[in-house]
Amino acid sequence: EAGVTQFPSHSVIEKGQTVTLRCDPISGHDNLYWYRRVMGKEIKFLLHFVKESKQDESGMPNNRFLAERTGGTYSTLKVQPAELEDSGVYFCASSQGRLNTGELFFGEGSRLTVL
Amino acid sequence: AQSVAQPEDQVNVAEGNPLTVKCTYSVSGNPYLFWYVQYPNRGLQFLLKYITGDNLVKGSYGFEAEFNKSQTSFHLKKPSALVSDSALYFCAVRDRVNAGNNRKLIWGLGTSLAVNP
Numbered sequence: 001e002a003g004v005t006q007f008p009s010h011s012v013i014e015k016g017q018t019v020t021l022r023c024d025p026i027s028g029h030d031n032l033y034w035y036r037r038v039m040g041k042e043i044k045f046l047l048h049f050v051k052e053s054k055q056d057e058s059g060m061p062n063n064r065f066l067a068e069r070t071g072g073t074y075s076t077l078k079v080q081p082a083e084l085e086d087s088g089v090y091f092c093a094s095s096q097g098r099l100n101t102g103e104l105f106f107g108e109g110s111r112l113t114v115l
Numbered sequence: 116a117q118s119v120a121q122p123e124d125q126v127n128v129a130e131g132n133p134l135t136v137k138c139t140y141s142v143s144g145n146p147y148l149f150w151y152v153q154y155p156n157r158g159l160q161f162l163l164k165y166i167t168g169d170n171l172v173k174g175s176y177g178f179e180a181e182f183n184k185s186q187t188s189f190h191l192k193k194p195s196a197l198v199s200d201s202a203l204y205f206c207a208v209r210d211r212v213n214a215g216n217n218r219k220l221i222w223g224l225g226t227s228l229a230v231n232p
Contacts, residue, residue, distance in 0.1 A: 004158065031218070042119070043205065045219035056218060091159065100147055100209050100218060103161035 002026070006092050006107035014115050018080040021110045025074070025094030032075050033095075033104060034067060038088040046090075049075060061086075082114045117142045119206055121223035128196045129231050136191040136226045138206030146208040148189040149220065150180055153203040162204075165189060176200070196230045203227050 005024045013019050025032045034046040046065070047057040051072035060067070064083070069075040079086050089111045093104035119140045128134045140146065150162040163174025170182045180191045191204060206223040 033219075035220075035222075042224045043207075043220075043222040045221075048218050059219065093159075100211060101164070101166050103149065103164060104159075104220070105161070106151075106159040108156070108158040 004092055004094050004105050004107035006090075006110045008110055009108065010111045010113070012113045012115065013082055015084055016081045018078065019082055019112060021077045021079075021090050021092075021112070023075045023077070023092030023107060025092070026105055029094035029096050029105070030072070031095040031097075032069060033093045034075070034077055035091040035093065036088050037091065037109075038085075043091065046077075079112070082112075084114050087112055087114045117208075117221050119208055119221055119223040121204075121206055121226045123226050124224075125227045125229065127229045127231065130198050131195050134193050134196045134200070134228065134230070136204050136206075136228060137188070138190060138223055139186070139188045140206075140208050140221075141187065142208050142210075142221065144211060145184070146210055148180075148182060149207045149209065150174065150178070150189075150191050151205045151207060153205065153225075155202070159205065162191070196228075198230050198232050201228055201230045 007022045011019050030051050032049040035043050037043045045059040048055045049069045052069050066078045089109040091109045093106045095102050095104050148165040151159045152162050153159050163172050165172050165182045173179045178193050203225050205225045207220040209220050210217050
């Protein structure tokens with residue numbers, strides 16, 4: 001069974017440009033999460049989808065970030081326009097079920113560098 | 116504010132020796148507790164969790180963790196370290212309340228474990 005896959009693995013863009021990150025969760029996982037780790041800081045929650053619905057987007061930094069999960073399968077996270085402080089590793093994770101006891105399955109992350 | 120502390124940026128241990136990676140938390144209520152590991156160039160991987168019951172939980176690759184409610188700690192341990200255990204270890208907590216907007220994990224900064232041959 002394929003795990004969580006993320007694309008691209010690394011993206012280097014200039015300030016003001018747009019980047020779209022993609023996440024394909026494990027098939028059948030209704031829950032999809034985006035997290036971000038900025039260098040030297042802790043991993044921070046961005047948002048949580050249940051199928052195609054945004055369950056919690058309290059961690060989204062600002063309106064330059066837009067996440068979608070059309071059809072409840074893969075998800076995209078767009079940053080437009082990118083700023084220097086957006087640099088970091090963006091992790092996607094998926095899980096089954098509705099309980100908070102379940103573990104998350106993570107992708108390898110997409111490293112974003114904004115110059 | 117809710118937070119997770121991993122007081123050591125790096126832990127060095129000789130192969131074959133026991134290892135401990137520390138984690139304490141400051142979270143309201145009695146959260147669920149997790150450890151994840153990140154090997155070089157890989158994604159985060161679940162190691163173990165504490166939900167309820169026995170304070171000592173066992174996980175993957177011979178790791179275990181001890182929940183201490185009075186000290187609000189959840190230290191990760193292994194009796195005999197392997198070179199292949201060298202990785203980045205993250206402690207995380209999650210609220211027990213299964214509200215729709217309450218599913219997020221709160222993370223520590225991570226601890227880099229280096230096991231020397």
